[in-house]
Amino acid sequence: MKLELIVAGAALALISALCIAADSPHSSPTIPVAQNSVQADAMRLEGEKRFHANCGRCHAAPQKFPPRMIATIVRHMRVRATITDEDMRLVLFYMTQ
Amino acid sequence: MMLRGGFPLDAKADLNYAVYGSAISTVHNNLESDRNFGGRVGVFLPGSRLELGTSWQKLLQDTRTNSFGFYFAWQPQRLPLNMHGEYARSNQGSGYWVDGAYRLSQVTYWQRVMRRLEFAARAEQFFSGETSSDEAEAIGLPGASTREGEFGLNYYLHDGVKAVASYGRQFSSDGNSNLWTVGITYRFLLPLGRVGPR
Numbered sequence: 460m461k462l463e464l465i466v467a468g469a470a471l472a473l474i475s476a477l478c479i480a481a482d483s484p485h486s487s488p489t490i491p492v493a494q495n496s497v498q499a500d501a502m503r504l505e506g507e508k509r510f511h512a513n514c515g516r517c518h519a520a521p522q523k524f525p526p527r528m529i530a531t532i533v534r535h536m537r538v539r540a541t542i543t544d545e546d547m548r549l550v551l552f553y554m555t556q
Numbered sequence: 557m558m559l560r561g562g563f564p565l566d567a568k569a570d571l572n573y574a575v576y577g578s579a580i581s582t583v584h585n586n587l588e589s590d591r592n593f594g595g596r597v598g599v600f601l602p603g604s605r606l607e608l609g610t611s612w613q614k615l616l617q618d619t620r621t622n623s624f625g626f627y628f629a630w631q632p633q634r635l636p637l638n639m640h641g642e643y644a645r646s647n648q649g650s651g652y653w654v655d656g657a658y659r660l661s662q663v664t665y666w667q668r669v670m671r672r673l674e675f676a677a678r679a680e681q682f683f684s685g686e687t688s689s690d691e692a693e694a695i696g697l698p699g700a701s702t703r704e705g706e707f708g709l710n711y712y713l714h715d716g717v718k719a720v721a722s723y724g725r726q727f728s729s730d731g732n733s734n735l736w737t738v739g740i741t742y743r744f745l746l747p748l749g750r751v752g753p754r
Contacts, residue, residue, distance in 0.1 A: 512602040516631055516638075518743075519715045541562040541572035541598075 490526060491552050499556065506553025509546045526555040562600075570600045572609075580617060591616040598627075605631040621647045636661050649685035649697060653678065657710065674710040676722070689730075702728040706735060716743040 493499035510520070514536065524532065530551060537547045562572035575595040581587055593616060598609025607629045615621050623646030630639045636659035643652040655678035661671040682702045684692065689699030708722025717740065724735035 509602075512605060513600075516605070516629070537562075538560065541560055541574070543562045543564050543570050545564060546562075546570070 490530065490555050491548050493552075493556075502549060502552050503556060506549040506551075509542075509549045510553055513540060513542045513546055514550065520554075529554045565599070568601060568603055570602065571597065572600060573597045590618075605633060619647065623647075647686045648692065648695070649683055649687070651680065651682035653680035655679075672712045674712070675707070676710055677707040678705070678724070680704050698728060698730075700729045702726060702730075704735070708737065713740075717741075 491502065493502055514520075517540070521532070533547055533551045533554065536542075537544075542550075557578075558574060558576035560572075560574035562570055565571050573596065577593045578589045578591060580591040581589045592613055594611065594613030596609060596611035598607050600607040608626075609628075610624065610626050612622065612624045615623075623644065625642055625644035627642040628640070631637065638657045638659075639655070641652065641654040644650065655676065657674050657676040659671070660673045660675065663670040681704070682698050684698075684701045687697075693699045704724055704726045706722055706724030708720060711719045713719060719740050720737065721739075722735075722737045724737075726733045726735055
């Protein structure tokens with residue numbers, strides 16, 4: 460029984476380490492930068508679409524918060540809602556730009 | 557300890573997962589836990605706003621039993637409809653529930669009221685397992701096989717404030733009963749830091 464628990468714990472630790480290592484360049488959610496206004500509009504539209512597809516399943520858009528606070532909230536919500544990294548970045552762009 | 561996340565499978569599907577292991581804890585105040593290991597995996601289709609998933613848990617003590625379940629969640633693009641359902645099975649019993657909520661925002665008259673109103677319905681059934689009725693009730697399960705149907709109205713006073721009223725009927729070999737619910741639910745977001753431009 461102890462062996463099973465140790466193996467399970469070790470497997471979880473290994474998977475966590477691999478995921479953290481793979482994710483490390485993006486560990487802090489920074490607001491994506493658009494190269495021009497056309498790209499910004501496209502990203503905003505896509506971000507809105509991702510917001511409605513993911514976040515809108517449970518709640519409406521929250522009240523206005525400063526970008527830094529939104530970045531923290533989105534980071535937490537990514538864990539709660541298990542959304543993808545790409546979705547998180549586009550939603551963050553939509554919420555802050 | 558839990559590991560959870562999500563990543564795109566392709567342009568039309570996202571996969572989300574959770575894997576966890578729990579050590580035994582006898583600390584009271586809601587910190588009690590069994591030694592177990594389990595996980596969940598779901599596939600979300602953003603185009604159709606449909607999520608399908610399954611979960612599994614192995615108890616690593618006492619009876620060392622397995623439990624598993626399947627769930628779905630669907631919010632069609634064209635209708636303000638929200639559907640959820642789940643089936644779960646273990647040695648303590650098995651059962652399913654399905655619920656749906658339809659926001660009356662598409663009704664063309666009394667718009668000010670109708671867009672805030674939601675009709676909800678739920679059906680569930682539980683089949684008793686190997687545990688005795690006393691043991692089942694001690695862990696919050698019905699003491700006997702049970703069927704239940706419920707419907708109600710939700711009124712959104714504000715995005716985070718909802719008034720709810722429902723009526724349901726429970727059928728069980730222990731006796732049938734009516735279920736009435738009236739209440740207000742409040743969901744809030746409380747910033748701990750200073751709110752303002754940075």
